[in-house]
Amino acid sequence: MRIGIIGSGNIGGTLTRRLSALGHDVTVANTRGPDSLADLASETGATPATPEEAVGGAELVVIAVPLRAVPELPDLDGKLVVDANNYYPGRDGRIEAIEGGAASSRWVADQLPGARVVKAFNTIQWSHLLEHGRPAGEAGRIALPVAADDAAAKQVVMELVEALGFDAVDAGGLDDSRRQEPGTEVYGADLDADRTRTALTSA
Numbered sequence: 001m002r003i004g005i006i007g008s009g010n011i012g013g014t015l016t017r018r019l020s021a022l023g024h025d026v027t028v029a030n031t032r033g034p035d036s037l038a039d040l041a042s043e044t045g046a047t048p049a050t051p052e053e054a055v056g057g058a059e060l061v062v063i064a065v066p067l068r069a070v071p072e073l074p075d076l077d078g079k080l081v082v083d084a085n086n087y088y089p090g091r092d093g094r095i096e097a098i099e100g101g102a103a104s105s106r107w108v109a110d111q112l113p114g115a116r117v118v119k120a121f122n123t124i125q126w127s128h129l130l131e132h133g134r135p136a137g138e139a140g141r142i143a144l145p146v147a148a149d150d151a152a153a154k155q156v157v158m159e160l161v162e163a164l165g166f167d168a169v170d171a172g173g174l175d176d177s178r179r180q181e182p183g184t185e186v187y188g189a190d191l192d193a194d195r196t197r198t199a200l201t202s203a
């Protein structure tokens, strides 16, 4: 797949490494510009770019930025967008819609009209995403919840999660993604698929 990644930090850099290694055609962007991405590009074979360029030809766009930066992102109308982000008011400032009870991914979708938003990768620490992928069927394989309103988009992302070495668990629609946010039982817990399903159901 042609994959654009916006954000080259802990999560964006990790997904650039892992998705490039799987053979995907990855373009990566940040705020500081393509020159700042030279080392990551030469390590992974990914193409350094501006955010607009990363979005342009992409079949799937990962956004891995501080949540407060989402309204500054390029037009993502019609794109499959993977929202790996979390809301931390201390970092992001107070976002009233989320404080009022909206899932942070619902707020993200509201900022990106026409995007098919899928919540994934927000629950796992970046170093575990980098190193703890395992073959399907291996005991203790970590599960990652995937939530979206668009079933086809969710299926694409669930397959990507599996290819990266994690069990993909259907976590329902975008509003259900509150059950995988910071402070929930699945967050940062590296649970297996059964325990993830139980934790999501009881959340």
Ligand SMILES: NC(=O)c1ccc[n+]([C@@H]2O[C@H](COP(=O)([O-])OP(=O)(O)OC[C@H]3O[C@@H](n4cnc5c(N)ncnc54)[C@H](OP(=O)(O)O)[C@@H]3O)[C@@H](O)[C@H]2O)c1
Pocket (backbone or CB within 6 Å): 006, 007, 008, 009, 010, 011, 012, 013, 029, 030, 031, 032, 033, 051, 064, 065, 066, 067, 069, 072, 073, 084, 085, 086, 087, 121, 122, 123, 124, 125, 126, 127
């Ligand atoms: N750290 C984790 O283990 C982890 C796990 C799961 C989810 N998350 C979530 O994933 C998101 C990213 O976390 P992180 O730890 O990867 O953050 P990070 O290391 O601080 O990286 C953030 C990246 O976003 C880029 N960025 C910021 N504003 C931007 C904009 N307007 N346009 C384009 N790029 C922009 C930054 O660009 P520059 O490099 O130029 O500054 C940087 O590359 C957060 O929402 C976080 O809560 C983090």
